[in-house]
Amino acid sequence: MKLRTIIILIISLTLSKASLAQCCSAGNPFFYGEQATIKGNELQVLLGYKYSISDTYYSKSDRVAIDFVDKAYFNYLNLQFIYGLSQRISLEADLGYFLNKTEDYKDAGWQTSNGYGLGDATVKVRYLAYNNFKRKLSITPSLGIKLPIGVFDQETTDHVKLPITVQPSSGSYKYQANIYINKTSKNALWNFGFYGSFEYAQLINSKNFYYQYGNMYLFSILGSYKIGQTIYVGLELRNENRSKSKRENNQVVESSGYQIIYTIPHVSINTKKNLKFSFDAEIPTYRYYNGIQLGNKMAISARVSYPINFLRKIDRKQIFKTDDQ
């Protein structure tokens, strides 16, 4: 019964706004960690918040003085459900909501562009392909799809369409293939991970937009250390590459695509009640933009996660029943 509830929850989360599917911008931001497969019959519920700001134009790795966007920033909420179908397979559903996605302009005569609303949803299947308990090594490939179920073609109250950069949804389906390799030290104090991801974006072909984002390749090395019983500190080095976009008539958008290396310090705290709080900051330490693009300055995020183990709950109920008898 519980399992059915979870499946219905995941399905309804995925389909709830599917009929409103429209297109939009670069989509939901990336969150740290939570790549490993969880235990069978365990549901993990995660609520995340992210703030990001961009205020400088770059050409290649150099700053360029462009008098247009003063700063672009967003406040974003993310709700994620991960369910361990078995010890090897887990399902993930993920939904994003932009509280705001805003562009302020340097020219005082230009009005601020402000988008908000439901972003993309992601559904993903993870498979624990290799797990060696002795060596504490696991390999988990996963396949996912991002669904543009959110708000696209959003306009102001004066009927003026907002730019694609502040539209909450990405406007097209995106397909992902990922792999996560995890290694824990013998004393279980150190944890290391490698995460690789490939994303292919489908063509946006709506009334207003004909655009295809370039493929994205993401490689990440993660390390964390356990301090005491409840605190983990970690560091991630993430290399994010996106190839150039295309528009009408197969025209390549020269000022698109980039390579960025982020340094991401990370802290997580486990409480006695199984709540886990995570905090991290994304700091670009190397960047190379094709043409001229507005570059990300930094992002900070916070997350809280809570695991619910159904087997344990069922066991307890059975125990109580036995006791009553």
Place this chain on the structure above:
Amino acid sequence: MTQEIQILLLFSGLMFFVACEKNNGDNPGNISNQISIDSLTATALTVKAWDTTTIVCHATGLDLIYAWECDHGNFNGSGTRIKYAAGECCVGINTITCTISNITGQVSKEIKIEITSYFGGGK
């Protein structure tokens, strides 16, 4: 295990179903013959990236609502006159659409604005 396979198949089917869904939400609305756009003009039809051109819509009809859309770039303003600018991301020929509407229906007209590179040398 059988249950797991069933759920996995259901999940995969769901992913396939939503992936194949088509976006057919572009409903043009009723075309009115009681309102018309007489002209849609711009102060410059070719502008450099991040420079501005002003687009003006002259229309005939009662209680008109003006709506503006573009495939690339940013607007500032509303109503009959709007400013348009686009960055280096949007180099090429961009389409700006003005739609007027009232209770009788709606009418649209397009204008093409070419954005040239900030570095010079056109596209």
